[in-house]
Amino acid sequence: MPFASVKDMRREARRRLPRAVFDFFAGGADDEVTLRDNARAFQRWALLPRILRPCPSRHLGVSLWKNDAPLAMPIVAAPTAFHRLAHPEGELGTARALAQADALFIVSMASTVALEDIAAAAHGAAKSGHARLWFQLYVQPDRAFTARLIRRAEAAGFEALVITVDSPVFGRRDRDWRNGFFDLPAGLSCETLREPQGDGQLGPPRPIAFSAAFSWSIVDEVRKMTSLPIVLKGILHPADALLALEHEVSAIYISNHGGRQLDGAPATLDVLPAIARVVAGRLPILVDGGVRRGTDVLKALALGANAVGVGRSLLWGLATEGPDGVARVLAMLRDELDRALAMCGCSSLDEVSPALVGPRREPLK
Numbered sequence: 466m467p468f469a470s471v472k473d474m475r476r477e478a479r480r481r482l483p484r485a486v487f488d489f490f491a492g493g494a495d496d497e498v499t500l501r502d503n504a505r506a507f508q509r510w511a512l513l514p515r516i517l518r519p520c521p522s523r524h525l526g527v528s529l530w531k532n533d534a535p536l537a538m539p540i541v542a543a544p545t546a547f548h549r550l551a552h553p554e555g556e557l558g559t560a561r562a563l564a565q566a567d568a569l570f571i572v573s574m575a576s577t578v579a580l581e582d583i584a585a586a587a588h589g590a591a592k593s594g595h596a597r598l599w600f601q602l603y604v605q606p607d608r609a610f611t612a613r614l615i616r617r618a619e620a621a622g623f624e625a626l627v628i629t630v631d632s633p634v635f636g637r638r639d640r641d642w643r644n645g646f647f648d649l650p651a652g653l654s655c656e657t658l659r660e661p662q663g664d665g666q667l668g669p670p671r672p673i674a675f676s677a678a679f680s681w682s683i684v685d686e687v688r689k690m691t692s693l694p695i696v697l698k699g700i701l702h703p704a705d706a707l708l709a710l711e712h713e714v715s716a717i718y719i720s721n722h723g724g725r726q727l728d729g730a731p732a733t734l735d736v737l738p739a740i741a742r743v744v745a746g747r748l749p750i751l752v753d754g755g756v757r758r759g760t761d762v763l764k765a766l767a768l769g770a771n772a773v774g775v776g777r778s779l780l781w782g783l784a785t786e787g788p789d790g791v792a793r794v795l796a797m798l799r800d801e802l803d804r805a806l807a808m809c810g811c812s813s814l815d816e817v818s819p820a821l822v823g824p825r826r827e828p829l830k
C-alpha cells in the first residue's frame with residue numbers, strides 16, 4: 466500500500482514492530498494526556514490563507530543565527546533514543562537520510578550507534594560533505610564524563626549542544642511497565658556511552674544518570690566546557706525562557722518531551738505564543754511535539770517558532786522502510802509545508818506571521 470501521510474507510516478510501523486518496541490516509541494507518561502494534547506493543539510488553530518499573492522516558488526531555508534549557514538528547511542529531527550530498535554541500520558540510516566535532505570539531525574546521547582560513527586555516516590552522505598548535526602546531552606553528575614562527551618561531539622563536527630532539562634527524573638510510562646520494557650534488548654546498547662579503558666578497548670556503556678539536584682548553574686558550567694552554541698530543550702514556561710536568556714543560551718527549545726515526562730504539562734503549541742512574546746525575537750525558538758503534517762509546521766512557525774522538531778514521525782519512517790522511510794517522511798512534511806505556504810500566499814518563511822492563524826471554534830474529536 467502506498468503511504469500518503471505520516472499516519473499511514475505509523476500504521477505500518479505498528480504492524481512491523483514488536484508490540485513493546487512500538488509502545489516504547491509511541492507511548493507517553495501516565496495517562497498520556499500531554500501526549501494526545503500535543504497533536505490536538507494543532508487542530509485548535511486554523512490557517513487564514515491570503516489570496517492572489519504571487520509565490521511561484523517557495524523558499525524554505527531558515528537561518529537560526531547570524532553568520533550561520535542556513536538550514537534547508539525549518540523541519541529538524543528531534544533527538545530520539547534507540548534507533549536500532551526501529552531498524553538494524555539505526556542512527557546510521559537516519560543520519561544518511563537526513564544529510565541527503567540537508568536536514569538537521571539532533572542526535573540523542575542515547576543513540577545505539579556511537580556519535581563518531583553517526584557523524585561519519587552523515588558527513589559522507591551530505592552533498593556538501595558537511596552534514597548539519599547537533600548533539601543532545603543529559604548533563605551527567607560526573608562532570609568529567611560530561612566534558613569528555615562534549616569534547617567528542619566537538620571533534621566529530623557537531624555544531625551545537627542541546628541540553629535536555631525536562632528530565633530531573635525519568636517519566637513513568639505505563640505502557641513500558643505493562644510490557645516489562647525497561648532496557649534495550651541483548652545486542653543493543655548506548656554506544657556513545659562507552660569509553661576506552663586502560664587496555665585501549667572500549668568499556669561497557671555507562672548508564673545515563675538523571676539528576677534532580679541540578680540548577681541553572683549547569684548551563685554556566687557547560688558553557689565553560691565548550692564554545693559550541695547551547696540550546697536548552699524542555700522549556701514550557703515564559704519565566705524559564707527569560708532565565709534562559711539571562712543565562713545566555715543560543716536558542717530556546719520548547720518541548721514536553723513528546724508527552725513522555727510530566728503528564729499534564731501543556732501542549733507545546735499552547736505555550737509557544739506566550740514564550741515567543743517574552744523572547745521577542747532575541748533568540749531563535751524551536752518547538753516539538755505532535756507534528757504530523759506540514760500544516761502543523763506552518764502553524765508553529767506562524768505562532769513564533771523558527772524551526773520545528775519531529776520525533777516519532779521520523780521513527781515511523783525508519784521502522785517502515787529504514788533510511789528510505791526517513792527520507793520519505795521528510796519529503797512528505799517538506800512537500801506539505803511547501804504546498805501550505807503556496808496556498809497561504811507566502812513565498813518564504815519571512816512572510817509567515819501570526820496573521821496567518823486564528824483559533825478554530827470546534828476542536829476536532
Ligand SMILES: Cc1cc2nc3c(=O)[nH]c(=O)nc-3n(C[C@H](O)[C@H](O)[C@H](O)COP(=O)(O)O)c2cc1C
Nearest residue numbers: 490543544545546573629722723754755775776777
Ligand atoms: C522514542 C523516543 C525517544 C526519545 N528520546 C529522547 C532523548 O534521548 N533525548 C531527548 O532530549 N528527547 C528524547 N525524546 C523526545 C523528543 O526529542 C521530542 O521532544 C518528542 O519526540 C517530540 O514529540 P513527537 O514525537 O510528537 O514529535 C524522545 C522521544 C521519543 C518518542
Ligand SMILES: CCCCC(=O)C(=O)O
Nearest residue numbers: 545546575632673722725
Ligand atoms: C535513557 C534513554 C532516554 C530516552 C528518552 O529520553 C525517552 O525515552 O524519552
